[in-house]
Each structure stands twice: as structure tokens, then as C-alpha cells.
Amino acid sequence: MASDSSITPELIHYLSGALDAELPPNVLEKAKHHILDTLAAMVSGSVLKPGELARQYTEQQGGPEEAQVVGSSRVVSAVNAAIANGMMAHADETDDSNGSAGIHPGCAVLPAAMAMGERENVNGSQFVKAVVLGYDIGSRTTKALGREEMRARNHLPFSIGGTMGATAAAGCLANLGEEQYRDLLSYGAQQASGIMTYPRDVEHIEKAFIFGGMNARNGVMAAEMVQMGFTGVYDTFAGDGNFLVAYADNPRGEQLVAELGSRYEVMLTNIKKFCVGFPIQSPAEGLLLLKERHGFGPGDIEKIVVRLPEGGAHTVNDREMPDINLQYIFAIALLDGRVSFEAAHSVERMTDPEVMDLRSRVTLIGDPELSVAQPDYQAIVEVTTKDGTVHEERVTSFRGRAENPLSTEEVGEKALDLMEPVLGRARSEELIDTVNRLETLPSIRDLRPLLSV
Numbered sequence: 001m002a003s004d005s006s007i008t009p010e011l012i013h014y015l016s017g018a019l020d021a022e023l024p025p026n027v028l029e030k031a032k033h034h035i036l037d038t039l040a041a042m043v044s045g046s047v048l049k050p051g052e053l054a055r056q057y058t059e060q061q062g063g064p065e066e067a068q069v070v071g072s073s074r075v076v077s078a079v080n081a082a083i084a085n086g087m088m089a090h091a092d093e094t095d096d097s098n099g100s101a102g103i104h105p106g107c108a109v110l111p112a113a114m115a116m117g118e119r120e121n122v123n124g125s126q127f128v129k130a131v132v133l134g135y136d137i138g139s140r141t142t143k144a145l146g147r148e149e150m151r152a153r154n155h156l157p158f159s160i161g162g163t164m165g166a167t168a169a170a171g172c173l174a175n176l177g178e179e180q181y182r183d184l185l186s187y188g189a190q191q192a193s194g195i196m197t198y199p200r201d202v203e204h205i206e207k208a209f210i211f212g213g214m215n216a217r218n219g220v221m222a223a224e225m226v227q228m229g230f231t232g233v234y235d236t237f238a239g240d241g242n243f244l245v246a247y248a249d250n251p252r253g254e255q256l257v258a259e260l261g262s263r264y265e266v267m268l269t270n271i272k273k274f275c276v277g278f279p280i281q282s283p284a285e286g287l288l289l290l291k292e293r294h295g296f297g298p299g300d301i302e303k304i305v306v307r308l309p310e311g312g313a314h315t316v317n318d319r320e321m322p323d324i325n326l327q328y329i330f331a332i333a334l335l336d337g338r339v340s341f342e343a344a345h346s347v348e349r350m351t352d353p354e355v356m357d358l359r360s361r362v363t364l365i366g367d368p369e370l371s372v373a374q375p376d377y378q379a380i381v382e383v384t385t386k387d388g389t390v391h392e393e394r395v396t397s398f399r400g401r402a403e404n405p406l407s408t409e410e411v412g413e414k415a416l417d418l419m420e421p422v423l424g425r426a427r428s429e430e431l432i433d434t435v436n437r438l439e440t441l442p443s444i445r446d447l448r449p450l451l452s453v
Contacts, residue, residue: 008235010257012181018133018172019126027264028439031132033411034096036435037271038089038106039070040415043422043451044275044341045091046071050208054087067118071422073452078115082166082220085111086212092204092345093277093323094418095212098269099376099402101139101161102147105269107212108162109134109169112219116170117444124441130169132266134219137256138165139265144255145248155247156194159210163192166219174223186232187222189243202320271411273400274339275418277324279312281400282379286393287333290383293391298334298354300385303361306330307380309373310366317364322350331358341417375403408436422453 023031045051051071058069063077069084076084089095089107096106113130116122122130142150142161150157167188176184194210201207226232236243237253244251274284283306290296306326308316316326323329323344332343335354349355370378375397383391397404406414412432419428431450434441441447 007237007253007256008182008185010260011185011237012178014257014260015133015137015168015172015181015184016176016178019129021129021261023129023132024264027132027267028128029408030264030405031128031266032435032438033271033406033408034106034135034266034269035110035128035131035438036411036415036432038095038110039431039435039451040418041090041094041107042070042085042088042111044094044418045088045208046453047422048088048091048345049203050091050205051084051088053205054084054208054213058084067115068448068451070451071453075448078119078224079217079220081118082111082115082170082216083209083213085114086214086216087208088212090208090212092275092321094272094275094341096269096271097278098135098139098265100268101142101265102157103138103142103161103165104158104211105135105138105162105165105265108166108215108219109138111212111216112166113169113173114444115216115220116173116223118448120173120175122173122444124438124444126173127441127444128439130172132264133172134165134169135266135269136260136264137168138162139268140256140258141165144244144252146250146252149248149250151196153247153249154196156196156198156210158198159194159215160192160247162211162215163218164188166215167222168219170219170223171226174227176223176226180226182234182236183226183230183232184222186236187225187230188219189236190232191218191222192243192247199315204321268402270402271400271406271414273398273406273410273414274329275323275341275344275414276329276339277316279308279316279377280324280326280329281398282377282395283308283326283381284329284333284339285398286379286381286395287330287383288338289395290381290391290393291334291337296383296385296391298331298358300387301334301358301361302384302386302388303363304330304384305382306362306364307367307370307382308364309371309377310368311371312377313364313366318359322347325350326364327359327362328355330362331355334358342421375401412436423450
């Protein structure tokens with residue numbers, strides 16, 4: 001176990017060598033899945049309210065033309081591109097999540113890496129390595145602090161881990177010397193912030209900022225400042241008032257460097273099969289499995305009882321937004337036979353009489369036993385049809401979880417559903433193909449025409 005005094009030297013050595021190290025083939029493939037998934041979230045998010053506001057914000061800012069705002073032809077400063085693209089990436093509940101770390105890494109890490117990557121004109125291989133590094137550092141940050149311990153102290157793991165991940169990703173593309181990574185980590189740590197009020201955000205705008213845009217901005221700012229010669233604290237992880245003790249009563253600093261180079265956090269990160277809140281993934285899969293197996297339709301339903309962990313049930317129980325409302329998602333799944341991005345975001349359909357009738361037949365229960373079950377976020381779906389037959393499905397690991405990952409083809413199918421309404425089918429397919437061979441791309445700027453509208 002590494003001692004606190006050895007954490008920073010080991011960490012900066014790893015950071016400084018990240019672009020020279022080769023990624024294992026399975027890590028490279030999984031990283032490209034997450035890059036495509038997050039890019040697709042940006043594209044679909046560019047036409048949602050958080051994305052539209054973020055784009056409008058960048059239009060009011062000055063600065064050099066360094067990085068593109070996704071879903072437009074605008075090239076703005078790297079910092080502003082990071083804000084806008086980060087908010088687009090988490091404009092709703094489409095992006096990835098690392099359950100063991102308790103963060104959404106993609107919406108923070110990828111926009112930071114894109115912004116700095118375009119600014120520095122890096123190639124595709126360097127870009128992928130920076131993204132993988134960001135997932136590693138961001139996720140290890142919350143593991144070192146303790147996700148539940150952070151929540152108990154009202155610290156937001158998503159933004160604190162997200163900022164440190166974005167800082168690592170942007171910093172490794174900034175051509176820093178090894179000792180400059182000390183300053184980089186200090187500037188990232190000083191900006192890490194966030195409180196647990198986010199569930200009150202009914203429009204998902206502040207949430208898009210504190211999960212994505214703020215963190216990506218923080219990372220790019222830290223990298224640019226140190227690149228310019230800003231200096232900081234020699235060791236932000238040791239000594240009085242250090243980063244670790246600021247955010248945790250009993251920090252496990254050794255987790256910041258545990259298994260670096262052998263345990264890649266991108267391999268432990270989930271991709272959502274459905275573009276809905278994470279707690280709905282398992283029950284939605286369970287309902288569609290039962291529907292396929294037994295052939296019932298919306299007119300056959302007497303009642304449905306869904307059991308989820310207590311926290312998850314609270315998060316998605318009859319919420320204002322369609323994509324985090326389990327009853328609504330169940331209704332459209334029964335009516336459509338699938339859960340598309342368009343349907344999951346249709347506020348109009350929430351009040352359709354047929355949808356309302358099906359919503360009223362769905363009861364969601366927070367189950368204490370499921371709250372402690374492993375793996376977490378299991379679901380039990382019990383469907384009673386009008387003839388009295390009861391069908392039950394327990395989903396322990398939905399498709400897309402780290403231990404049950406989507407294939408390259410499945411990731412592409414989800415991405416196409418998200419991007420085609422914005423980019424058109426031909427360009428969406430070209431973007432998917434390009435990301436699938438991203439490590440061969442001469443310049444990350446080559447993605448610009450594919451992401452423009």
C-alpha cells in the first residue's frame with residue numbers, strides 16, 4: 001500500500017507517461033465505445049434545452065478559435081467549447097456511468113480531451129489515451145474519497161471526480177513536463193466542487209453544468225494555466241489541509257494510484273442501452289424481456305409492480321421529466337415495443353390518454369432487500385395480465401453494464417438513434433465508422449465536419 005507521501009510522485013509519473021504507453025486491445029475497443037456513446041450524447045443533447053443554452057452562452061464569449069461546439073460549425077476557445085460540449089453530453093440521461101466510482105466520467109472527460117486535443121491538434125491515438133487516463137483518475141478520485149462518505153458530507157462525487165478526470169485528460173495533452181503535473185493536480189483540486197442539491201433541478205440545466213460542463217471547463221483551465229507557466233502547491237494530496245482530508249473523514253489516498261496501468265476504469269464503466277435514468281435500465285429490460293417472451297400488449301395489462309432499490313425508486317418515481325419517469329417509460333415500452341430516444345424525451349406523450357392509463361397501472365416500490373443486493377441496481381418486474389396470469393422477471397445485470405457490455409454493433413445502433421435526427425443517417429454512419437478506427441485518425445480536428453450542423 002502506497003503511503004500518502006508517495007502518492008503524488010507515483011501519480012505524476014504515470015500521468016506524464018500516459019501518451020507513450022500502449023493500451024491493451026480490449027481497453028482500446030471499450031474506450032472507443034465510450035467515446036462514440038458520449039459523442040452521440042453530445043449530438044442529441046445539442047438540440048435539448050441545456051445544450052441550446054450552452055451554445056448561446058458560447059456565442060456571447062470572445063477568445064481564439066480553438067475547438068468546435070458540437071452540433072454547430074462554431075469554433076470557439078477551448079474553455080468555452082468544453083463548457084458547451086460538457087453540458088450537451090449530460091443534457092439528459094444518455095451518457096455513461098461508473099457505478100463503482102459513483103460518477104458519470106464521459107460527460108466530463110471527453111469534452112475536456114476534445115477541447116485540448118483540438119487546441120493542440122493531437123492525433124486520434126493520443127486522444128483515446130487521454131480519455132482513458134481521465135476515466136482512470138476521475139474514478140480513482142471518488143474511490144479514494146469514498147462515494148457514500150462524500151454524499152454523507154454533501155459533497156457531489158460527480159463533479160469532484162469529474163473535475164479531476166477532466167484535469168488529467170486535458171493536462172496530458174498539454175505537453176507538460178513531469179513536475180508540472182504537480183501544479184496541474186493542484187489547480188484541478190482547487191476547482192473541484194459541488195453539492196448534493198442536484199436532484200431538485202427539474203429542467204436538467206444546472207445538472208448538465210455540474211456533471212459535465214463545469215468539470216470539463218475546470219480541467220481545460222487547469223491545463224492551459226499550467227501550460228502558460230502558472231505554478232501551484234507542490235503536493236495537493238499531502239500535508240495540512242490537503243485535498244483528501246478536505247473531502248473525506250477517512251480518505252484512502254492509496255486508491256489514487258492503485259493498479260494504475262493494469263486496472264482501467266473505462267472497463268468498469270457502464271453504457272446505457274436505453275436513453276433513460278440509470279435506475280430504469282434494469283426494469284425496462286425486464287419488461288421488454290417479458291413482453292417478448294409472453295407476447296402481451298398494452299391492452300392486456302391489469303397491473304405492473306416494479307421493485308427497485310430504495311434510492312433508485314425515489315429517483316425515478318413519477319418524475320416531471322419523461323426520461324427519468326419509470327411509469328412513463330413503461331407505458332411507451334408497452335405501446336412502442338422499444339424505448340427510443342425520441343419517445344423517452346417526449347413531454348407531449350406524457351399526457352396522452354393511452355399513456356396516462358398505462359402509467360396508472362404501474363406501481364413502483366423501493367425494496368430494502370434490493371437496496372443491499374449485489375450487484376447493485378437489480379430490479380424485479382411483475383406483470384399481471386387481465387386474465388389473471390402473473391409474469392415475473394428479476395434483472396440482476398442489464399445489457400450495457402460493465403460486466404455485461406454492449407457489442408460494437410449495439411453501441412453503434414444506440415449512437416445512430418441519437419444522432420440521425422440531428423446529423424442525418426449518412427453522416428451519422430460515417431462518424432460511427434470514424435470513431436471505430438479512431439486510433440488511426442491523423443488529427444482529432446478531422447471530426448469537425450462530421451459533428452457540424
